[in-house]
Amino acid sequence: MSELHDQIKGIIETEDVALFMKGTPQFVMCGNSHRALEALRRAGAPVTAVDILPDPRIREELSALSGWPTIPQVFVGGELVGGADIVEELEASGELEQTLREKLGDEYRGAGEERVVAVA
């Protein structure tokens, strides 16, 4: 397995909330990535964002790992929650907060600042 594969897998498994997106939270490059980020912010999720745009191999490795063909992809506690449509739907119904509490504990809102990690 490649180093990139291991890096992406590591982020998914160790970060509380991993958001693979186009651009960064400060400079979002895609409408769906923006929708997912905003839904996560409304739920108070401690987002760790990964920009997939710097290298096309990031997206290839990510989709190979997750079996999910599109960007963004949101993982909570190592598990794929979905893309923008699902995250928005779960946020609107309150289920996103419920998932965050179940996976990260009741105090998840104080768990950390939004941050960006680079791969490759």
Add this chain to the structure above:
Amino acid sequence: MAVRTLTELLQGAFPGDDVSVEDRTGGGDHFQVTVTSARFDGLSLVEQHRLVYDALASPLADGTIHELRIKTKGST
């Protein structure tokens, strides 16, 4: 044109179910698809969306679909 292709693919994967495809921007590459099917009953949203992705694997892979929004509904 692309709307018709996507609609046919979805109708093939979800025979007899309610399927709609909307070209969101008129540019032929940003789509909203809505599928109502009893096949979604009891599945998580991730599993439901995977079924839609499976049906649209070809236009997703060849770049026909630049942006896809999915809404799935079960029979109940």
